[in-house]
Amino acid sequence: MSSQDEIVLPPSIRLSGDGILLREWAEADLSALVELYDDPEIDRWTPVPSPFDSTAARVYLTKAREGREEGRKKAQLVITTDGEQPRGEVLLFRSELDARDVELAYGVGSQHRRQGLASRAVKLMADYACRQLNARRVLLRIETGNSPSVAVACATGFQLTDDQPITREAKGRQVTLLTWCYQNDGADSLST
Secondary structure, eight states: OOGGGSOOOOSOOOEEETTEEEEEOOGGGHHHHHHHHSSHHHHHHSOSOSSOOHHHHHHHHHHHHHHHHTTOSEEEEEEESSSSSOOEEEEEEEOSSOTTOEEEEEEEOGGGTTSSHHHHHHHHHHHHHHHTSOOSOEEEEEETTOHHHHHHHHHTTEEEOOOOOEEEEETTEEEEEEEEEEOOOSOOOOBO
């Protein structure tokens, strides 16, 4: 594989569409980040530390900023409906298995769930990855039993693949993840 095929992320990403705006995290988002991620469901399904306090949030934002400055391999964008108040996060990163593929991950704060935010953010980011980054495949890796994430995958045009399950270590336990692949219809609009 040539390096030309590897996904290269721009230094900054800002996307809008379908009633949401995805933007970079800012220092002013620190308390909102704690509010979003200090949650049992976020703890259950994501690798973020728990409890997620202001110290954990500061480390998280610092790592996100450092990643951007070092020619990043991961984008961590705030999900907003107004461009200001964080309601969740969507991440885009190069796959460890094939640098031509990207993976998405996401989390939505408990008070903002059941509003379609995760689905809209995942769809917006998946379309961006296909059209702007020319990703070979856009993937979700979903733990067996995570029915809310399976619902998001189904609602956004992802289909379960026959890829071998992936095992990752998360918080001292082995996690088995199934791979879902985006089936891009190419019809949606996107503004950057």
